[in-house]
Amino acid sequence: xxxxxxxxxxxxxxxxxxxxxxxxxxxxxxxxxxxxxxxxxxxxxxxxxxxxxxxxxxxxxxxxxxxxxxxxxxxxxxxxxxxxxxxxxxxxxxxxxxxxxxxxxxxxxxxxxxxxxxxxxxxxxxxxxxxxxxxxxxxxxxxxxxxxxxxxxxxxxxxxxxxxxxxxxxxxxxxxxxxxxxxxxxxxxxxxxxxxxxxxxxxxxxxxxxxxxxxxxxxxxxxxxxxxxxxxxxxxxxxxxxxxxxxxxxxxxxxxxxxxxxxxxxxxxxxxxxxxxxxxxxxxxxxxxxxxxxxxxxxxxxxxxxxxxxxxxxxxxxxxxxxxxxxxxxxxxxxxxxxxxxxxxxxxxxxxxxxxxxxxxxxxxxxxxxxxxxxxxxxxxxxxxxxxxxxxxxxxxxxxxxxxxxxxxxxxxxxxxxxxxxxxxxxxxxxxxxxxxxxxxxxxxxxxxxxxxxxxxxxxxxxx
Amino acid sequence: xxxxxxxxxxxxxxxxxxxxxxxxxxxxxxxxxxxxxxxxxxxxxxxxxxxxxxxxxxxxxxxxxxxxxxxxxxxxxxxxxxxxxxxxxxxxxxxxxxxxxxxxxxxxxxxxxxxxxxxxxxxxxxxxxxxxxx
Numbered sequence: 001x002x003x004x005x006x007x008x009x010x011x012x013x014x015x016x017x018x019x020x021x022x023x024x025x026x027x028x029x030x031x032x033x034x035x036x037x038x039x040x041x042x043x044x045x046x047x048x049x050x051x052x053x054x055x056x057x058x059x060x061x062x063x064x065x066x067x068x069x070x071x072x073x074x075x076x077x078x079x080x081x082x083x084x085x086x087x088x089x090x091x092x093x094x095x096x097x098x099x100x101x102x103x104x105x106x107x108x109x110x111x112x113x114x115x116x117x118x119x120x121x122x123x124x125x126x127x128x129x130x131x132x133x134x135x136x137x138x139x140x141x142x143x144x145x146x147x148x149x150x151x152x153x154x155x156x157x158x159x160x161x162x163x164x165x166x167x168x169x170x171x172x173x174x175x176x177x178x179x180x181x182x183x184x185x186x187x188x189x190x191x192x193x194x195x196x197x198x199x200x201x202x203x204x205x206x207x208x209x210x211x212x213x214x215x216x217x218x219x220x221x222x223x224x225x226x227x228x229x230x231x232x233x234x235x236x237x238x239x240x241x242x243x244x245x246x247x248x249x250x251x252x253x254x255x256x257x258x259x260x261x262x263x264x265x266x267x268x269x270x271x272x273x274x275x276x277x278x279x280x281x282x283x284x285x286x287x288x289x290x291x292x293x294x295x296x297x298x299x300x301x302x303x304x305x306x307x308x309x310x311x312x313x314x315x316x317x318x319x320x321x322x323x324x325x326x327x328x329x330x331x332x333x334x335x336x337x338x339x340x341x342x343x344x345x346x347x348x349x350x351x352x353x354x355x356x357x358x359x360x361x362x363x364x365x366x367x368x369x370x371x372x373x374x375x376x377x378x379x380x381x382x383x384x385x386x387x388x389x390x391x392x393x394x395x396x397x398x399x400x401x402x403x404x405x406x407x408x409x410x411x412x413x414x415x416x417x418x419x420x421x422x423x424x425x426x427x428x429x430x431x432x433x434x435x436x437x438x439x440x441x442x443x444x445x446x447x448x449x450x451x452x453x454x455x456x457x458x459x460x461x462x463x464x
Numbered sequence: 465x466x467x468x469x470x471x472x473x474x475x476x477x478x479x480x481x482x483x484x485x486x487x488x489x490x491x492x493x494x495x496x497x498x499x500x501x502x503x504x505x506x507x508x509x510x511x512x513x514x515x516x517x518x519x520x521x522x523x524x525x526x527x528x529x530x531x532x533x534x535x536x537x538x539x540x541x542x543x544x545x546x547x548x549x550x551x552x553x554x555x556x557x558x559x560x561x562x563x564x565x566x567x568x569x570x571x572x573x574x575x576x577x578x579x580x581x582x583x584x585x586x587x588x589x590x591x592x593x594x595x596x597x598x
Binding site: 097103104107110111114115116118120123127131132135136147148149151152171205208211215217220221222349351353354355358361365369405408409426428429430 | 478484494502504505517532533
């Protein structure tokens with residue numbers, strides 16, 4: 001019964017994540033999203049090692065391993081109760097915005113239910129590996145070196161297929177993939193909404209931004225069903241939410257879970273390595289001393305483990321930078337405008353609802369407003385765009401065709417972070433006078449490019 | 465600061481109006497049962513990737529009796545694109561050792577177990593002929 005397996009696996013992941021975090025956080029959607037993503041970040045490397053040791057991979061051993069891990073974590077970690085965020089009853093406008101969010105989410109789910117799995121990347125890469133990686137209850141990576149499987153991009157990280165098989169130990173069917181996709185999507189929406197609130201956005205603005213995410217191609221375009229882009233976004237935003245919780249100076253909320261979740265980005269996709277590094281740098285700036293180390297060290301360890309897995313367990317050839325990429329890069333970079341124009345062209349379509357234009361405006365405004373979180377998130381998104389540009393400049397494929405075939409989908413996964421940058425700007429424009437660090441001591445202090453390198457300012461008043 | 469606040473509020477109102485209108489049209493399309501595949505990825509790649517929807521199910525059904533690890537060659541009609549067919553076969557047969565796909569007539573003296581996709585159905589053709597490995 002694979003559907004029951006997914007339910008049990010999800011519950012086990014949530015319990016594992018929850019056991020690593022302070023008690024008393026309640027059971028809101030955002031809290032469960034944090035638990036789920038952190039649980040996968042903890043459990044996936046463990047079950048992968050379990051599988052490498054040749055131990056049985058069954059519908060019983062997987063949840064048992066997660067629950068055993070939860071038990072150990074609960075006993076090993078000190079009790080650190082925190083207070084749940086209090087939700088006030090919504091006003092009329094807030095209720096309308098949350099209704100819009102619910103409608104957008106339901107429409108997306110309706111479309112997913114109606115549309116079969118069809119994406120080439122699902123059949124050739126992510127779904128294929130998820131179905132093949134476990135054979136007769138044993139982890140089997142030998143297929144990755146076979147020429148027949150070259151289409152599956154064997155050098156891609158296999159954390160996500162492992163996560164799928166943790167959640168669905170029997171061979172996953174189309175409906176299992178859809179259910180897991182919906183789980184990641186729910187986690188992403190809840191984390192985006194909660195992170196917008198932590199950044200100081202009003203309840204109405206947070207719901208509106210989450211609705212925009214729900215109406216965007218990341219949810220509406222079924223090309224992303226059953227592939228890694230939405231899970232990557234979910235892990236990134238949930239990790240950011242954990243970092244914001246750790247940075248709120250809530251006594252006892254640890255920073256290491258955020259670091260571990262950021263490290264999990266490297267297990268999900270190749271570009272998770274630079275994205276995790278950018279987010280870890282942005283989050284670490286808020287923290288000081290031990291807490292900064294507590295965030296960076298787990299990120300570094302998890303990322304190093306993912307890179308070691310790629311180096312020693314997966315075939316290394318097949319990268320887009322294979323061959324003499326430096327020569328290609330040098331040749332293309334002499335005339336970079338066509339490639340940048342192609343990338344920008346992918347962001348200008350009506351399907352984005354103008355969100356990338358708004359992001360551009362927000363990123364620009366964040367330089368002049370006292371909005372360091374927005375400034376840093378904008379830098380993360382722009383930095384990741386530059387990573388993609390770097391790949392397109394060096395790719396062995398025709399760069400224009402490469403942009404055409406992938407950049408729209410890749411940009412969709414960065415949209416939640418872009419929306420959170422907007423949330424930061426919205427918060428700065430809303431309650432700037434009340435901000436703790438916006439005292440008019442010097443103009444450079446609250447309207448400066450140096451904000452890029454200053455600490456996150458989350459606002460002293462906790463959002464409801 | 466007032467200007468920034470006004471701009472942010474205006475952008476929010478415009479965005480909300482756009483999402484409401486879009487959601488309305490999407491709701492109507494879904495309720496009518498109309499084709500709602502208007503995403504950029506769907507427009508660009510749907511036809512190319514989604515050529516034969518029942519194929520994966522038929523392949524899964526056909527190879528169910530085969531043993532784990534059994535070598536299988538997917539074979540399809542001459543006009544098929546073997547690369548696409550091979551990928552679908554790899555997806556549908558995670559328990560078998562799938563060898564590169566061929567078109568009918570490409571196999572000569574060696575006849576391992578084949579999963580044959582004819583114009584009308586999918587079936588398993590057992591190992592036969594002069595197999596050099598036996």
